Amino acid sequence: MFDYLLSLFGYRFFQYAIVGGSIAALTCALIGLFVILRKESMIGDGVAHISFGGIALGLFLGVNPLVMALVFSVIGVLLISYMRRRGLAQSDSAIAVMLAIGFSTGLIVISLAGGFNVELFSFLFGSILTISGFDLALIAFLGLSALLVVGVFYKELLSMTFDEEASRLMGIPVGLLSTVFNILVAVTVVLSIKVVGMILVVALLVLPGLTALQLDRPFRGTAIFSILVGVACVLSGVLVSALFDVATSGVIVFTLVAVFLFTAAYRRI
């Protein structure tokens, strides 16, 4: 069994899966912690559904589906921000509206294309072992860009996550940074679609942070633990799924849920 696992590391597709999965997990764990603390967990699910329209259109037009998903998701979060700012809809309602638009667009495009195809399934449910060289380059570029932005504006994001009004009175450009942060969420969701699929991406975004929050640590410690949980669960999910030949995204999310439940139970003992 050990020899079999070691031999897998010799294959390029497996190397891509390990590297791509780790970058997605790291980005999701960090951005997801801010998302939880901003009480906006559903934006991850909303963006994933918005991206469905982009994926379908990309497959229909023969353009890279992840690139189209990124375009749809970024436009989607900008419209969500616009609706909130203009008072057209509350946060959850704005997400619901954009989710409906993105998903219905996808359904129309699929019906025009003559029905479902196998490739679409890989985006719906994830297909980490089919990450191509281009996908990996895109995931690495998007992930590192998102991490760089969070690294640069770490204290400002933390401040406005804790108290928006106080942050505004400190001269922090809260409106601009909120929009930037929502774009980061869109980027993070899209780069994770190949890893766990758009249906389960919210789990990769939320569960590592939620697990880390059980430990009652200060922010820095919570962020580090969130990242460790996310990366460890993705890597172990990939390995376990390869050993037992089961769906990788399912194992990854199942592992995340198990670690969360264990940590929550441990805290209460």
Next chain:
Amino acid sequence: MMEKAEPIIEVEDMTVSRSGEKVIEDANFSVYRGDFVGVVGPNGGGKTTLIKAILGVLPRDSGSIRLFGEDIDSFESWNKVAYVSQDAVNFDQSFPLSVRELVSLGRIRKDNIGRRLTSDDWGRVEAVLKFMGISDIADKRIGQLSGGQKQRVFVAKAVVREPQILFLDEPVAGVDPETQERFYMKLSNLNSQRGVTVIDVSHDLSAVFCRMSRVICVNREVNVAEITDEEKFASALKRVYGEHFHFVFHEHMCEGLFEDV
């Protein structure tokens, strides 16, 4: 030394409404550098509304506000200002922040956005933790603190900005008298030794009378009075609380309040 000549807040003909009802009407007053001002008035009288309108958080129906000579609508000098809101302590108690992390956020300034805090910033954080007497709880999570400790932590976050003016909205509400006394001692030091102008919304009339130089009385109308003697202070209060109220000042009520603690 107080330099009364320089107004740092100038409010002219300001009217503010909330939910269609006038809460502040036709307010005209100035606050000068070095002032230690108490804002008093009955519940619902408009004290918090007044502070939030001055800071531009709430829109006003009419009138103008100038902070440090700048119109509040285009105000940019937020480095000079610090504010502790009435709701500051009502944060999400599970939020993962230590006292030190929270206080350090007060060092965010317009000129260091997108940059890491420097060793000088961290040095000032440690100095303020010590000044506020909260060094021993610096690594504790803020959700684990008592009410009095939370108040001090949020004031520390404001003080670490090294502001020229400090707005406090009921900073010691619900805190025991001893903690209140220590807290006002710190505020007096900030005002007298560091020249910070302090505007403090308070229900504690004795604290206002004993420690502050001026009082802003708010009950829809806004009146400002110098606190020079009991008679003037009582007369100012009667204008907002009503003629049927009698304010009794004990001869020794301010004794001991300025002893170092």
